[in-house]
Structures are given as C-alpha cells and as structure tokens.
Amino acid sequence: MLSKNPRTRIKDSPLSIEAGERYRKQFARPDEQSRGYTDSELRNVAEFLQAQFNTGINMFGALKKFSGAWLSRSGPLWMPFMEVPASSINTPVDGARRFVAQSWPFERIRALGRAFDGTFNDAILAVCAGTLRLYLANHAELPSKSLKAMVPISLRKEGDLDSSNAVGFLSADLATNVNDPAERFAVIKASTHAGKQFLHDLTVNEAQLVSTLLQVPGMLLLPLGLMSKLPPYNTIISNVPGPRQPMYWNGARLAGMYPASVVTEGIALNITMVTYDKHVDFGFMACRRSLPQAQRLIDYMEEAIVELEVAAGKR
Template sequence: MKRLSGWDAVLLYSETPTVHMHTLKLAVIDISELKGRAFGIDEFRQVIHGRLYKLDPFRYELVDIPFKFHHPMWRENCPVDLEYHVRSYRVESPGGRRELDDAVGKIASTQLDRSRPLWEMYLIEGLAGGRIAVLGKIHHALADGVASANLLARGMDLQSGPQSDRDSYATDPAPGGGELVRTAFADHMRQIGRIPGVMRYTAQGMGRVRKSTRKLSPELTRPFTPPPNFMNHMVDGTRKFATATLSLADVKETAKHLGVTINDMVLAISAGALRELSLSHDGQADHPLLASVPVSFDFSRERISGNRFTGVMMVLPIHLEDPLARVQAVHDGAVDAKEANHLMGPELVSRWSAYLPPAPAEALFRWLANKDGQNKVLNLPISNVPGPREPGRVGGALVTEIYSVGPLTTGSGLNITVWSYVDQLNVSVLSDGATLSDPHELTDAMIDAFVEIRRAAGLSEELTVIESAMAQDRTS
C-alpha cells in the first residue's frame, strides 16, 4: 500500500461527471511485418499479460479511507481482469485518420471505473493500410507526462532481442478499515511535522521573488484574469479528438533559425492557430491568452507513476498579427514564466496540496464544474512531452506513431498536447462537444500557423512528409 501524494489526490478530486481526468496515449502499429501471423485481441491480451509485472501502475487499485480521513491509497499488486481492461474496437470505413480520431473521442467520453485499476486499453482494428492502433486510457492520478512516457517505453520493445517477460506476479491482500484509519492518522502526524519545512520553502521562494530584479510581464503578475474566449465555459461530457503530424526536423530547423526552443515553437504555433479560431468564433483576438504548461521537476527515467510537475502560466500572444512577433513574444514570455517558477519554487503547489482535505476539495471541484462560466485561472492547458527517440514494437510489430493528450480542465473546453516520437512531432487536440464541432479545425490551423512562421522566416513552405500512413492521410 502507498498513499497518493497531495498532487495525485487533487487530480482525483477534480474529476466530475463532465470533467474526466484520464489521459490518452495512442500508438499506430504496422502489422505488415508479422507476415500473416495473427495479432488480435487474444494475442494483445497475452502481450499485456506478459508485461504486467513491469507496468506497476496497471496493478494499482484505489482504496478510499473511511470517513475521507485522508487522501486515498493505492493497493499495489491487485488482481487485474484483462478481459475487462483490454478491449477491442473497430473503426468505421475507410479507416483513415478521421475515423480513428472519431473512435478515440468516443472512447474518451466515458469515465474510468474507480472500483477497478484506473486504466483501459483498446486494440483498434479496421484501419487502412493493414494497420492497427492501441489506445491507452489512464487516469492522471496514476502518472504525469514524464511517467507516462517511461511507462510507455516499458510496454514496448524498445530494444531488439528476446524479452524476459514473466507470466505472473504476486498479488497483495486488501487492507481492513482499521488499518487504513491507523495509517492515515500516523501519516497526518508526519505531515504536521513537515509543515515548518513547507513554510520555510514558501518563505524562501517569496524572498527570492522580492529580491529579483527581473520585471515580469503584466499577464504573469495577474494570472487569475484570463480573457473570455470561445473555449471557456461549462464543459460537457462529450469528447472529440483530432491529430496532426509535423516533421521534428522541420520544427528544429525553424527553432534554430529563429533562435528559440522547440517548446517556444509549440506555443507559437498554438498561438497562431488559436488566433485564427478566436477571430472565427469570437470575431476578435484582442487580448493574449493564458496557457498552463506542465513543467516536470522529476525527469527520472525510472519513474513510471505519480505526478511530479507544476503548471507554469505562459502567455499566448494571439493579439499579435505578425507571426515572427508572436514567436519572439512567446520566447520572452516563456523566459519570464520559467524564471517566476524557479524563484517561487517548482514544488510549491505540490507541497501545499498534501494538506488539502478530501471532502471539501471534492465539493469545491463539483461546484466549479457545474458553475456556468469561464475558467478564472487559465484559458487552456498546453503540453509538450518528449517521447521515445527510438522506434518501439508491440508484439513484434513496429509502432509508427504515438499521440497523447491530457484531460480538459474545469471551465476550459480545449487541451493541446504535443509528443515527439522518433522523427515526428505529433499534435493532439481534445475538445468537449460545445467548443468545436470538429477539432480538426484546430489541428489544421496549427499546420497553417507553422507554415506561416516558416514563410515569414524565409524558410521553405514545403513541409517534410513523414513516411507513415497516418501522416499520408493528412496530406492526401
């Protein structure tokens, strides 16, 4: 047994019937190399079964504490019913990118069952070109982006040669109510003992901010006033999904030419696309948006569970018409935001979240989810996660693409998540049903925004075609 951290617990408490807190990981797989060898749901379940011993979070079961006396615990090494967790799904014809994206949106529209380990896996068949896809639906309380990337690497054969998979693992008994209360009381005592350290960490951060000579942008000094926008409203329970693929080499070339980072490029591309959609949906784009960008403070390759990140507020200058001015403004704003995060201490929110009482926290998030209004903290979350640099395999079949997206947050109907994989920069967009009738409107706008930046920078407007069937769906 181990207790959820305060940050893990917050991601659990913030879930409501319309704000689902699972993340999605989508892998497109080429099974042509299998040369006729079957790879259906039975074979896929066998692959997962053989890897369960090293996919620890898949064996975690949520255990609530009586009377919500403390944050819940994970029962480790619980039994796993693969007939339930590993499912088959068939997309509609002709099985291209849009049909797959539609299927992912439908699967994302239902919550995970908290009485079982908080994940589901789907083998998606019916794709064009003899492909299949695997979709992982994993609760955010289990893992953040870095942990998910490490978990994904463990689930794939990232190295050639035989795999030492095991057939079974030992299960642990379920705890009794008395034991849960006793351990919760003992943990509360330890938390009380840590309060002076948390207060000292907070005071040190405030002191660094006061002494800093850096003048932060006005948007970052007033982070609780994001402008009203078409994406900010009471979120409904429907989920729609869209993807696009860019060449990582093209993005790196552009970033190097402009003297910025890949993260800056992702934010600048997002800003250009959101400017286009704001002009279309709101009739104006007069004010910069505020995006929460997860920044990890634990990049250990061995970590496959838990959340060790903070949300850094970044300015998206959608009010600037010149694409190169947007890139420079994003870069300058990111420097300010990272400096502010460093000064305050990246673990500030995470440390204080340990003291958030469960019952009031859940009630607060339910009230916010049912309140008809915009998000008062941010406009949307945007993530950029570095994925595997080497191609992976599942059951011997080559993984050609990986897409990932995080959950929607209360009052915000969009999430943009970018994952790099080998030579690709893969864009995923999640929307609720009220924000966009077709989220491909945003992914198309992101490609247009990237071309616009390259044109303004004097680079070729012809984008590199990634040699994969999903990318070809986009260009055809």
C-alpha cells in the same frame, strides 16, 4: 509490449490478460528480503524527510515569492487569472467530445525554434498560438487580449538524474493579439523564459508549493461552476517526450502516438503532443459544443507553421 526490433514476435495482444500477467511477473518484486536499498531509494527517503522538516520554511518562502510576483505585475511574467480574456474555449462543457490528431516532422518544428533563437517548446507554443488565433478569427471570436495557456514544465535541476520527479506549471502568454508571427514568437519566448526563471529561482519544494497554490483557486471554482466565468487560463498545452526511435509490435511499425487528454468545466480545449521517432504527434481534445468545427484545427496548425516559416525566411 512494444519493441525496437521489428523482428521481435510477441504471441499475446498488449491488451490481453496474459500480457498483463506476464508484465506483473516481469516487474514483480523479488521474494527475498535481502535485496537492500538502491541509492535512488535512499535519496528519495532523505528528500521526503527533509521536505517535511522544511515545510514551514518552504511555505513561508513560497508564499512570499508568489505574492510578490502577483502584486508586482510587470514585464513578461504572468500568473493565472491575470488578464485572461473571455473566449469560446472558456465555456461550460457537455458530454460531447471531438478528438483531432495529426503529425508534423520534428525537424520542421525544431527549425522554427532555432530560426527565432528560441527553444523547441517555444516553437510548439508559437504554433499552437497561431492555430488558436486563426480558429478564433475565422469564427469572429478572437479576443482583443491575448490568450493564456497553462504549460507543465520540469522543475528538476540541471544534472539531477536521480531525485524524485518534480513538475511545475507556468502561465504562458500566447500573444494571440499580435498579428506578426515573428513578434508573436518573441512575446511567447519572453513569457516562457520569465516563467521558467521565476520557478527555477525557487527551491524545488518552493516551486512545487507555488505550483500548487496556482491551482488552488481553480480547484475551488470548479465545483461552484465558476471556471467559465473566472478562468485561470484559456487552455492547457503539454509536450510529452516519447521514444526517439521507431517501435514495433510483431513487426508492425507503430505509426504514431496521439495523446488524448481531458477537458474540464471552463477549459474546453486541451492540446497535448508527443515527440515520437522523427515527428511530433498532436492530439486536440475539445468539447464539441463549445468549439464547433474543431477538426479544422489541424488545417489552421499547418497555416500557422507556414506563417512562421515565411516570417523566418524559410519559404
């Protein structure tokens, strides 16, 4: 329903029944049966069949590499449940929520990644880490051990544009126990690099199996109400790419795209962001009881960005 052209006019609301019917007709499958299969569809079928054939091999390889990484804990590679500190973020949640949203210029965030020889995602994590550190410190709740975050990443190999979507998860060290912003960025960068390297050294199927294995303990703890006592990580931080140009509806420019994610028992804060046009739109979803004054998170985020800019010599 949104358009790149501000002059485009659409009669119905994007939430109307008429719009839904028109959308279904527009993307309905053709009635004729002679369409044939696309290369992408055939490739997906082939990948599925191969995955089923190799399940035993993939499972064995995934278990071997997963257990090796877990038992030989060394360097910047982290796994869920490894030295995850207790915090107010990891408490039982109730039904009250607070949603906080704010936008920052895309180039401002990307400049931080370049200044510290890291990626845009490293900069996002460093900004979120500084935000959480300031919030917890101001509530006298900053743990001596560093917070850990679950970070979804794409497992698609470079140059692979056609195969099925593949998403994995890594456990990132947020270095919230490090006072210096530059040192904190370096720890985060090393952690994410180690996690990505571990997953990319696996086949796509092995990596997906490992990502599933990483989530199984939490899935078992959740029904028992033990997630707050044995959290696999402290929070979830997700970066979702959005349209890089302005979008319009009947000439009205879309101001922002603020993602509202969910919190679960024992994980009372979820941070999600969408890159849209020339800015990054952050959405913080928090349990209001577990994280009082969560609206201050956007103030602390600005402080965290300024801290990094000062450390990078940009102020």
